[in-house]
Amino acid sequence: xxxxxxxxxxxxxxxxxxxxxxxxxxxxxxxxxxxxxxxxxxxxxxxxxxxxxxxxxxxxxxxxxxxxxxxxxxxxxxxxxxxxxxxxxxxxxxxxxxxxxxxxxxxxxxxxxxxxxxxxxxxxxxxxxxxxxxxxxxxxxxxxxxxxxxxxxxxxxxxxxxxxxxxxxxxxxxxxxxxxxxxxxxxxxxxxxxxxxxxxxxxxxxxxxxxxxxxxxxxxxxxxxxxxxxxxxxxxxxxxxxxxxxxxxxxxxxxxxxxxxxxxxxxxxxxxxxxxxxxxxxxxxxx
Amino acid sequence: xxxxxxxxxxxxxxxxxxxxxxxxxxxxxxxxxxxxxxxxxxxxxxxxxxxxxxxxxxxxxxxxxxxxxxxxxxxxxxxxxxxxxxxxxxxxxxxxxxxxxxxxxxxxxxxxxxxxxxxxxxxxxxxxxxxxxxxxx
Numbered sequence: 001x002x003x004x005x006x007x008x009x010x011x012x013x014x015x016x017x018x019x020x021x022x023x024x025x026x027x028x029x030x031x032x033x034x035x036x037x038x039x040x041x042x043x044x045x046x047x048x049x050x051x052x053x054x055x056x057x058x059x060x061x062x063x064x065x066x067x068x069x070x071x072x073x074x075x076x077x078x079x080x081x082x083x084x085x086x087x088x089x090x091x092x093x094x095x096x097x098x099x100x101x102x103x104x105x106x107x108x109x110x111x112x113x114x115x116x117x118x119x120x121x122x123x124x125x126x127x128x129x130x131x132x133x134x135x136x137x138x139x140x141x142x143x144x145x146x147x148x149x150x151x152x153x154x155x156x157x158x159x160x161x162x163x164x165x166x167x168x169x170x171x172x173x174x175x176x177x178x179x180x181x182x183x184x185x186x187x188x189x190x191x192x193x194x195x196x197x198x199x200x201x202x203x204x205x206x207x208x209x210x211x212x213x214x215x216x217x218x219x220x221x222x223x224x225x226x227x228x229x230x231x232x233x234x235x236x237x238x239x240x241x242x243x244x245x246x247x248x249x250x251x252x253x254x255x256x257x258x259x260x261x262x263x264x265x266x267x268x269x270x271x272x273x274x275x276x277x278x279x280x281x282x283x284x285x286x287x
Numbered sequence: 288x289x290x291x292x293x294x295x296x297x298x299x300x301x302x303x304x305x306x307x308x309x310x311x312x313x314x315x316x317x318x319x320x321x322x323x324x325x326x327x328x329x330x331x332x333x334x335x336x337x338x339x340x341x342x343x344x345x346x347x348x349x350x351x352x353x354x355x356x357x358x359x360x361x362x363x364x365x366x367x368x369x370x371x372x373x374x375x376x377x378x379x380x381x382x383x384x385x386x387x388x389x390x391x392x393x394x395x396x397x398x399x400x401x402x403x404x405x406x407x408x409x410x411x412x413x414x415x416x417x418x419x420x421x422x423x424x
Contacts, residue, residue: 052365
């Protein structure tokens with residue numbers, strides 16, 4: 001039979017854990033608001049640059065950009081966006097599962113994979129399972145700076161330029177709502193050509209200042225960068241939402257445990273009293 | 288008076304959106320003045336002011352580089368958040384590679400698919416168990 005002191009100690013320790021998880025829940029809730037705002041602030045740029053890119057795709061350009069070119073694929077690169085911190089339920093695990101599945105599928109078609117990783121959780125995962133890692137960006141914080149991702153994107157795009165890789169995938173969580181985050185693997189390069197509007201065959205082209213090649217290189221690089229940045233801030237919002245839910249569950253679980261332990265504590269206490277009484281009664285009758 | 292739509296955005300926020308009778312910007316090849324009905328143009332932007340005139344009103348924004356797209360009825364300014372130089376990009380790229388190399392130190396480069404899926408399956412199973420436990424209560 002457990003003694004009362006032990007049970008009391010256990011209750012106290014669970015209570016202090018509960019305090020921590022409920023504090024973390026509140027922190028995550030307030031951060032979630034902020035990260036969601038950041039996500040929304042980033043949207044106009046990605047929408048506008050998408051518009052411009054679709055105009056460019058429609059224009060009858062003299063320079064076909066390599067990002068649109070379908071090459072025979074020998075190697076793909078996955079840009080994996082994960083969180084820096086854990087305690088956010090299955091968020092990262094579900095994403096890695098999709099990445100590994102996709103990579104295994106490509107592997108069967110004899111396409112190699114390499115990885116560019118964002119977030120400490122991604123790098124520690126790939127450290128344990130292996131895989132060729134070409135670039136890593138970690139500890140971006142709650143409000144990542146677009147400039148922090150330039151390096152990583154450049155490594156990947158340079159590899160594409162040098163024909164080391166032929167496809168690029170962006171893997172991140174999509175924020176559906178607070179309860180739901182959807183892991184997603186999306187092809188970045190080659191860029192899917194926009195659906196052509198058949199009524200208006202494009203006869204026009206831009207005036208390029210300076211050269212078309214230089215401009216389109218810069219613009220498409222920015223486009224890829226902006227997609228990666230958008231994925232990172234969206235993943236941040238996902239992380240905070242998932243963390244909030246995970247911590248809420250943990251707090252509730254702790255509450256349930258405490259209830260059970262309190263019941264046990266009362267049982268044990270009552271049993272001890274009863275036993276003591278019967279001992280006294282037994283003792284008295286013996287005298 | 289004819290106007291042209293103008294949007295100025297940077298990757299972290301929307302800076303300006305509205306109508307203008309005339310837009311002035313500093314392109315990489317020199318000053319630009321854009322009136323409604325301008326022919327399609329794509330150009331780089333140098334660091335400098337972007338002035339938006341609407342009638343007698345004028346607003347000025349600073350832009351540290353980026354791109355400018357003109358359609359006959361629309362001007363889009365994609366502003367960079369910071370000044371970009373090839374050499375700076377290069378050093379950032381080297382940094383990202385270095386971190387990767389450190390992480391990779393003495394490790395083989397092929398993925399152990401069996402190990403990866405085993406690890407993931409374990410993690411998923413753990414999560415499922417927690418969920419089941421919760422449902423029981």
